[in-house]
Amino acid sequence: xxxxxxxxxxxxxxxxxxxxxxxxxxxxxxxxxxxxxxxxxxxxxxxxxxxxxxxxxxxxxxxxxxxxxxxxxxxxxxxxxxxxxxxxxxxxxxxxxxxxxxxxxxxxxxxxxxxxxxxxxxxxxxxxxxxxxxxxxxxxxxxxxxxxxxxxxxxxxxxxxxxxxxxxxxxxxxxxxx
Amino acid sequence: xxxxxxxxxxxxxxxxxxxxxxxxxxxxxxxxxxxxxxxxxxxxxxxxxxxxxxxxxxxxxxxxxxxxxxxxxxxxxxxxxxxxxxxxxxxxxxxxxxxxxxxxxxxxxxxxxx
Numbered sequence: 680x681x682x683x684x685x686x687x688x689x690x691x692x693x694x695x696x697x698x699x700x701x702x703x704x705x706x707x708x709x710x711x712x713x714x715x716x717x718x719x720x721x722x723x724x725x726x727x728x729x730x731x732x733x734x735x736x737x738x739x740x741x742x743x744x745x746x747x748x749x750x751x752x753x754x755x756x757x758x759x760x761x762x763x764x765x766x767x768x769x770x771x772x773x774x775x776x777x778x779x780x781x782x783x784x785x786x787x788x789x790x791x792x793x794x795x796x797x798x799x800x801x802x803x804x805x806x807x808x809x810x811x812x813x814x815x816x817x818x819x820x821x822x823x824x825x826x827x828x829x830x831x832x833x834x835x836x837x838x839x840x841x842x843x844x845x846x847x848x849x850x851x852x853x854x855x856x857x
Numbered sequence: 858x859x860x861x862x863x864x865x866x867x868x869x870x871x872x873x874x875x876x877x878x879x880x881x882x883x884x885x886x887x888x889x890x891x892x893x894x895x896x897x898x899x900x901x902x903x904x905x906x907x908x909x910x911x912x913x914x915x916x917x918x919x920x921x922x923x924x925x926x927x928x929x930x931x932x933x934x935x936x937x938x939x940x941x942x943x944x945x946x947x948x949x950x951x952x953x954x955x956x957x958x959x960x961x962x963x964x965x966x967x968x969x970x971x
Contacts, residue, residue, distance in 0.1 A: 694888075698881060701881050705880065710869045711869065723877065723880055727887070731891075791865065791869075814865050
């Protein structure tokens with residue numbers, strides 16, 4: 680079965696097709712959940728709820744644009760909803776100089792797992808904005824709407840996240856070279 | 858030098874993370890529950906609609922069976938055997954009274970003898 684056929688069958692509520700779609704996209708969606716949630720149990724819970732929502736809303740998918748992108752948005756929204764419910768994002772710090780951008784000297788040998796480990800060390804608020812902006816490609820205006828914060832707060836969180844990542848990265852590099 | 862989104866995006870698309878097989882069972886369980894709730898709701902609506910239909914039919918039948926409706930219905934048929942004289946007799950055999958909230962609606966309180 681190709682993806683279009685699987686989607687069509689999922690729209691008819693066929694379990695076999697739903698299972699096939701799940702098996703195909705679960706690894707990618709799980710890695711997205713892992714980036715937002717700090718532990719595996721939370722990531723699994725969010726993914727289960729996210730897939731349930733995908734199957735529940737699949738009739739609203741109109742084959743315009745990528746299905747993967749549509750699914751990702753649902754999963755990311757599920758992560759955000761869970762984080763918001765916990766009120767763990769605590770984005771109260773707003774720094775004045777929001778134009779002050781910091782680049783991080785990423786090295787070629789920095790692997791995915793190391794990067795995820797670094798991201799895990801960030802507070803929820805920093806990590807969420809960093810994920811949305813630097814990886815998912817959302818604009819600050821969109822992040823502000825999604826998280827119900829101001830654009831400046833979103834920008835501040837990103838700068839603070841980058842600063843923190845830079846510090847963590849330096850620490851990691853020192854340990855490696857020592 | 859690779860950017861952070863490069864590392865993450867390429868790894869996430871290529872990497873095959875092992876997924877706990879129980880996760881699908883949990884998704885399936887949620888879907889089954891949703892289907893069950895939908896089925897129950899549909900049944901409740903069908904029972905309610907059937908009851909409403911039966912009630913409306915019963916009310917209609919009861920109203921039609923009153924003497925006034927039967928006589929009026931007979932008059933309204935304009936059957937060729939119904940002469941004007943007979944119609945007048947039928948009309949006069951019904952004692953009409955005005956109903957306050959149904960202007961122009963008349964109701965019989967005695968059954969006509971045809």
